[in-house]
Amino acid sequence: MHDRVSTDTDNHLHTHALNRYAAVPTADKLKADPRFTGSGVRIAFLDSGFYPHPDISNRIIAFHDIHGEEKTLHSLIEPKAHHWHGTQTVVSCAGSGQLSDGVYKGIASEAELVLVKVSRTGKISDDSIVAGLEWIKGNRQKYDIRILNISLGGDTNAATKDSRINQLCEELAASGVVITVASGNSSESCTVPPASSPSVITVGGYSDGNRLDKEAYDLYHSSFGKTADGNVKPELIAPAMYVAAPILPFTTDYGEAEVLSMLEAAPDFSFDVLLAEFWQDAGLTRDVLSLDTESARNAVGTSIRGRKIIAAHYQHVDGTSFAAPITASVIAQMLEANPLLSPAAIKHILITTAERIRSDRAIRQGYGVLNAKRAVELAASEKHTGDNKGFKAPVRIGEMVEFTFHDDHASSVNLVGDFNEWNRGSVPLKRTSNGIWTTSIQINGTQRLRYKLLIDNERWTEDPTHGMKEEDGFGGFHSVLEI
Numbered sequence: 001m002h003d004r005v006s007t008d009t010d011n012h013l014h015t016h017a018l019n020r021y022a023a024v025p026t027a028d029k030l031k032a033d034p035r036f037t038g039s040g041v042r043i044a045f046l047d048s049g050f051y052p053h054p055d056i057s058n059r060i061i062a063f064h065d066i067h068g069e070e071k072t073l074h075s076l077i078e079p080k081a082h083h084w085h086g087t088q089t090v091v092s093c094a095g096s097g098q099l100s101d102g103v104y105k106g107i108a109s110e111a112e113l114v115l116v117k118v119s120r121t122g123k124i125s126d127d128s129i130v131a132g133l134e135w136i137k138g139n140r141q142k143y144d145i146r147i148l149n150i151s152l153g154g155d156t157n158a159a160t161k162d163s164r165i166n167q168l169c170e171e172l173a174a175s176g177v178v179i180t181v182a183s184g185n186s187s188e189s190c191t192v193p194p195a196s197s198p199s200v201i202t203v204g205g206y207s208d209g210n211r212l213d214k215e216a217y218d219l220y221h222s223s224f225g226k227t228a229d230g231n232v233k234p235e236l237i238a239p240a241m242y243v244a245a246p247i248l249p250f251t252t253d254y255g256e257a258e259v260l261s262m263l264e265a266a267p268d269f270s271f272d273v274l275l276a277e278f279w280q281d282a283g284l285t286r287d288v289l290s291l292d293t294e295s296a297r298n299a300v301g302t303s304i305r306g307r308k309i310i311a312a313h314y315q316h317v318d319g320t321s322f323a324a325p326i327t328a329s330v331i332a333q334m335l336e337a338n339p340l341l342s343p344a345a346i347k348h349i350l351i352t353t354a355e356r357i358r359s360d361r362a363i364r365q366g367y368g369v370l371n372a373k374r375a376v377e378l379a380a381s382e383k384h385t386g387d388n389k390g391f392k393a394p395v396r397i398g399e400m401v402e403f404t405f406h407d408d409h410a411s412s413v414n415l416v417g418d419f420n421e422w423n424r425g426s427v428p429l430k431r432t433s434n435g436i437w438t439t440s441i442q443i444n445g446t447q448r449l450r451y452k453l454l455i456d457n458e459r460w461t462e463d464p465t466h467g468m469k470e471e472d473g474f475g476g477f478h479s480v481l482e483i
Contacts, residue, residue, distance in 0.1 A: 015261065015262070015265050015312060016099060016100055016101045016311065016312060016313070017101070017265070017311065018100070018103060018310060018311050019261060019264055019265075019304060019309065019310060019311060020264075020301075021301075021304055021305055021309070021310055022310045022311065023104075023210055023242045023243065023244045023310045023316040024208070024210055024211070024212060024242065025103055025104055025105075025244060026092065026104075026106065026107060026239060026243065026244065026326055026329075027105070027107050028212065029208055029212070029239050030107070030238075030239070030326075030330070030370065030371075030372035030373070031372065031373050032107045032330065032333065032372040032373060032376075033333065033372070033373055033376045033377075036332075036333035036336045036337055036376060037107075037108060037109050037110040037111070037333070037336070038094060038107070038108030038109065038110050038111030038329065038332030038333060038335075038336055039110040039111070039336055040336060040339070041108065041111045041112070041146055041147065041332040041335045041336055042061065042111065042112045042113070042114060042143060042144050042145050042146055042147070043093065043094060043108065043111050043112070043113055043114070043145075043146070043147040043148070043149065043328055043332060044113075044114040044115075044116060044136055044143070044145045044147065044148045044149070044177075045086060045089060045090050045093075045113065045114070045115050045116065045148075045149050045150075045151075045325070046116050046118055046129065046132045046133070046136070046148065046149070046150045046152065047085060047086030047089060047090075047115075047116075047117070047118065047150075047151060047152060048082040048083075048085050048086050048117065048118070048119040048122065048124060048152070049070070049080070049082040049083040049085075049086050049087075049117045049119055049122075050063065050073060050083060050086040050087050050090065050115045050117060051073075051076055051079045051083040051084075051087045051248050051249075052073050052074050052076060053087050053090075053091060053095070053246050053248065053249070054096075054098045054099055054249075055091050055095035055096045055097060055098050055099065055105075055246060056087075056090055056091060056094060056095055056096070056113060057074070059094070059096075059110070059111065059112050059113050060073060060074075060112075060113045060114075060115060061112050061113065061114060061143060062114045062115070062139070062143055063114075063115045063116075063117070064115075064116050064117070064135055064139075065116075065117040066116065066117065066118055066128060066131040066132055066135060067117075067118075067119075067120045067128070069117075069120065069121075070117060073115065077250060078250045078251070079248040079249070079250060079251055080122070081122060082119050082122040083248065084248060085151070085321065086115070086117070086151075087246065087248060088245035088246060088317055088321075088322070089149065089151045089321055089322060089324075089325045090113060090115065090325070091106060091245055091246050092106055092243055092244070092245050092317075092322045092325050092326060092329075093106045093107070093108055093111075093149065093325035093326060093328050093329040093332075094106045094108040094109060094110075094111045094113060094325075094329060094332070095109065095246065096109050097109065099246065099311075099312070099313040099314070100244075100311050100313065100314055103311070104244040104310075104311065104314050106325075106326075106329050107326070107329035107330060107332070107333060107372065108328070108329035108332035108333065111329075111332045114136075114139075114143050114145055116132045116135055116136065118131065118132040118152075124152055125155065126154045126155050126156060126164075126165060126193075129150075129152070129154055129165050129193075129194070130164050130165055130168065133165065133168035133169065133172065133194075134168065136148060136172060136177070137168060137171060137172055137175075140172065140175060140176075140177060145177055146176070146177065146178065146332075146335055147177065147178045147179075147180070147328050147331050147332060147335070148172065148177050148178070148179045148180070149179075149180045149181075149324055149325045149328040150179065150180070150181045150182070150194050150200075150324070151181075151182040151320070151321035151322070151324050151325060152182070152321075153182070153184050153192050153193070153194070153195055154192050154193045154194065155192075156192065156193070157190070157191075157192045157193070157196070157228055158192075158193060158228055159227075159228040159229050160196070160197065160198060160228075160229050163193045163196075163197075165193035165194050165197070166193045166194060166196060166197040166198075169181075169193075169194050169197035169199065169200050170197060170198065170199050173197075173199035173200065173343045174199075176342065176343065177343065178201070178328075178331050178335075178343045178346050178347070179194070179197070179199070179200040179201065179343075180200070180201050180203055180324045180325065180327045180328040180331065181194050181195045181197070181200045181201070181202050181203065181324055182195065182202075182203060182319070182320035182321045182323065182324040183195050183202050183203060183204040183205075183222045183223045183224065183233060183234040183320050183323075183324075184222065184223030184320060185205075185220075185221060185222060185223065185319050185320055185321075186221070186223045187221030187222070187223070188223060188224075188225075189223075189224055189225030189226070189363075190223055190225060191223050191224070191225060191227050191233045191234075195223070195233060195234070196227035196228060196229065196231070196233060198227075198229060198231055198467055199343065199344075199347075201235050201236065201327060201331075201346075201347055201350060202233040202234040202235055202236075202366075203234055203235070203236050203237065203238050203320060203323045203324040203327045203370075204219075204220065204222030204223070204224060204234035204236070204237040204238075204240070204320055204323065204364065204365060204366065205219075205220030205222045205237055205238065205239070205240020205241070205318075205319070205320045205322075205323040206218065206219055206220055206237045206238070206239065206240060206241075206323075206357065206365070206369060207219075207220055207239075207240065207241035207242065207318075208239060208241070208242065209242075210241075210242040210316075217357050217369065218357075218360075219237070219357065219360050219364055219365060220237070220240040220241060220318070220320065220323075222234065222237065222240065222320050222323075222364065223320075224363060224364045224365075225363065227467075229467075230467075230468045230480075230482075231467030231468055232363060232366070232467060232468070232469050232470075232477070233366070233467075234365070234366045235347070235350070235351050235366040235367060236327060236350060236351065236354050236365075236366050236367060236368070236369075236370050237323065237354075237357075237365045237366065237368065237369055237370065238323035238324070238326045238327045238369070238370040239322070239323060239326055240318055240319055240320050240322060240323040241316075241318040242316045242318070243316060243317050243318065243322040243326070244310060244314050244315075244316060244317075245314065245315060245316070245317040245322070246313060246314055246315075247309070247313055247314060247315055249313075252283075253307070254313065255281060256281065256282055256283040256307075257307065257309045257312055257313065257315070258312050258313070259278050259281040259282040259283075260282045260283070260300060260303055260304050260307070260309060261304075261309065261311065261312035262274065262278070262312075263275060263278065263282060263300045264297075264300055264301065264304060268293060271293060271296070271297065272293060272296075275288065275289070275296055275300075276289065282300070282303070283303065284299065284300070284303060288300075326370070327350070327370055330350075330370060330372045330375055330376070331346055331350075333372070333375075333376045333379075334346055334349065334375060334376055334379035335379075337376055337379045337380040338379045338380055338382055341379060341382060342391075344391035344392075345382060345391060346379070347391075348391045348406060348464055348465075349375050349378045349379055349382065350367075350370065350375055351366070351367040351464050352367070352378075352407075352461075352464055353371040353374040353375045353378060354366070354367040354368040354369055354370060354371055355368045355369050355371060356368035356369070356475070356476075357369065358475065361471070361475075362471060362475055362476050362477055363471055363477075367464075381408075382408075383408070383434050383435070391404075391406055391464075391465055392404050392465060393463075393465045393466045394463070394465070394466060394481055396443065396483055397440075399442055399443060399444065400440045400441065400442055400443070401440060401441055401443050401481070401483065402438060402439075402440045403415055403429065403438065403439050403440070403441075403463070404436065404437070404438050404465065405429060405436075405437040405438075405453055405463070405464075405465070406435055406436055406437070407435055407437065407455060408434065408435030409435070410431075410435075410437070410455045410456055411456055412428065412455070412456055412457060413428070413429040413431075413437045413453055413454070413455055414426075414427060414428050414429065414453070414454040414457075415427040415428075415429060415439055415441070415451060415453060415454075416451060416452050416453070416454050417449055417450055417451030417452065417478075418449065418450045418451070419441065419447070419449050419451070424454055424457065427439055427441060429453075443483050446482075446483060447482075447483050448480065448481070448482050448483075449480070449481040449482075449483070450470070450478040450479070450480055451463070451478065451479050451481065452472075452478060452479065460476065461476075462476065462477040462478065462479045463479040466479050466481065468480045468481065468482070
């Protein structure tokens with residue numbers, strides 16, 4: 001067996017081309033606008049660890065290990081187990097695709113990166129997440145952090161008033177940081193901090209079956225449901241299967257993927273010779289040498305599929321850990337198109353442009369599938385940028401409750417609920433300026449209201465400013481306000 005682990009600087013016996021098991025590139029999955037690449041936007045990541053992969057290494061502007069185990073990032077040579085997850089999440093968001101000739105680049109391929117390692121000996125505790133968030137809070141202005149992705153979860157489920165993790169997320173959102181968080185992969189009705197933080201964008205997942213066809217969409221087994229605060233999560237779903245991610249250099253997996261890719265691409269006249277020389281480097285068993293050429297090729301293909309290899313240096317991965325940074329990459333496009341957008345405005349645009357998979361329950365998918373192209377279009381034209389006036393939740397003032405809704409294009413908006421026996425036209429909202437609609441209703445004592453908004457007398461929606469809701473029995477939600 002050859003006494004080395006291959007790297008991309010070795011003599012090229014392999015190709016960077018995609019193989020026949022290739023994954024659809026993320027930008028193609030989402031029909032993302034190619035004019036925006038996250039240029040000028042800085043994204044922070046809290047994760048177990050990172051490796052200076054060629055797809056991101058020249059755009060890492062800061063690295064911090066809260067436990068001091070790794071002083072610098074660029075001194076790392078051979079990756080450890082805790083480097084895989086963070087590196088793959090970052091590259092799925094903002095990789096250049098250098099080792100795939102640009103095919104598997106992230107949507108935010110020109111964003112700058114701030115990486116915060118929160119593991120200790122590969123393990124992550126609530127206290128470590130808190131320390132990471134504290135570091136982000138203390139360095140937000142220094143590094144001009146606009147987006148934070150967190151593809152990990154805490155150990156303890158708690159209401160925001162009892163969770164320092166959620167409190168820090170709320171403080172960061174109030175200071176101007178948009179936070180995307182993976183909902184988790186438990187397929188249960190449960191979300192924990194930081195995914196349960198009210199102001200973060202919690203992202204569940206879906207699978208597209210590795211096809212460019214909406215009819216292939218199916219829900220991933222994401223965590224979902226009511227938080228300890230009573231809000232319903234996630235807000236969105238994004239690709240969580242067949243996502244391209246790097247195989248880390250200087251690992252056995254990397255070397256074997258290179259050799260398998262070389263064998264897969266080899267013409268018949270050289271295949272048998274190459275197989276005889278490199279079968280061990282490919283991680284195959286000696287039995288493959290006794291097979292005829294066709295059967296040996298099938299054995300190589302079986303190994304490639306089993307390892308989820310989609311090109312010499314990439315594999316496809318799954319999990320909401322990747323749905324969240326993919327959403328962050330679209331947010332980077334939005335901020336590139338309109339740098340003045342507030343976190344509340346960005347969240348509002350994302351959830352009002354999402355589209356539900358109609359065959360599946362709303363509670364498992366929030367407002368639905370991330371619509372990258374439409375979100376960026378609206379971001380570029382959004383006039384309400386730096387304040388939250390048009391995106392605030394219902395607020396009680398004395399005996400009145402004020403409702404606010406934002407829609408630049410609506411011609412009428414009505415508040416409809418059990419408080420007015422679901423009368424379509426009895427409580428119209430008034431457009432005050434530039435697409436902000438408001439109304440107030442009188443409340444006596446303590447009440448529990450179920451309500452919806454009716455736009456242009458034909459389109460129903462729950463209140464996008466208010467996370468408390470319940471299924472309405474018709475594939476959507478009622479908003480629920482307890483006063």
